[in-house]
Amino acid sequence: MASFTLPLDVPPDRSVIYKCGANYISAGCTHLMKLVMLTLEHPDAIKHIKKLLDRSCAIAKNNTTAENINAENINAENNIGFSALYIAMLNISRTSTLETVQILVAAGAKIPLPVQSNHDNRRYYPGNIPTVYSNPSLFNHRNIIMELALRTGITQDI
Numbered sequence: 079m080a081s082f083t084l085p086l087d088v089p090p091d092r093s094v095i096y097k098c099g100a101n102y103i104s105a106g107c108t109h110l111m112k113l114v115m116l117t118l119e120h121p122d123a124i125k126h127i128k129k130l131l132d133r134s135c136a137i138a139k140n141n142t143t144a145e146n147i148n149a150e151n152i153n154a155e156n157n158i159g160f161s162a163l164y165i166a167m168l169n170i171s172r173t174s175t176l177e178t179v180q181i182l183v184a185a186g187a188k189i190p191l192p193v194q195s196n197h198d199n200r201r202y203y204p205g206n207i208p209t210v211y212s213n214p215s216l217f218n219h220r221n222i223i224m225e226l227a228l229r230t231g232i233t234q235d236i
Contacts, residue, residue: 079103082112086126098160099168106157114166117178124177131185152187163187 079095089109090096096107098115110130117123131152155161163182166174183189 082107082115084116084120086113086116086120086123098156098158098165100172102158102160102168104156104158104160106155108151108154108156108162110152110154110162111156111160111165114162114178114182115169115173117166117175118169118171118173121175124175124181127178127181131181152182152185161187163189 079097081097082090090107090112092106092108094107095103095105096112096115098104098107098111110127113123113127113130117127152163153161156165160168163179166178166182170176170179
């Protein structure tokens with residue numbers, strides 16, 4: 079297992095397994111995922127995120143092949159189904175920042191929606207991943223939680 083490293087402008091090797099949360103590892107990580115994992119320790123990563131998102135929009139507007147768009151797509155998922163926004167939310171105040179989450183939400187990232195479990199009546203993400211809203215550090219950022227809740231219609235279990 080590898081950790082994301084500098085330089086910021088070099089995308090990760092998508093075949094390598096990276097740490098993408100306290101208890102999660104995955105291959106298939108995008109450049110955007112690498113950057114969101116580095117924003118707390120390297121604030122310059124925010125500039126790279128904005129540049130990458132601008133480039134991704136330009137690629138989409140030019141009707142480049144879907145394969146190229148997916149690699150840079152704000153909503154692309156790694157091999158365990160985590161998007162850059164999910165990774166940022168999961169790691170807020172650990173390796174990512176509230177500003178990172180806000181930038182991704184403002185750029186139109188799909189907000190991960192929990193699903194209801196049949197066996198214990200708790201809310202989980204697909205793949206039995208516990209809801210990111212249970213991350214204790216997120217409770218220090220009630221404004222972003224409420225914004226996410228309003229945008230998705232989630233009003234309970236937050």
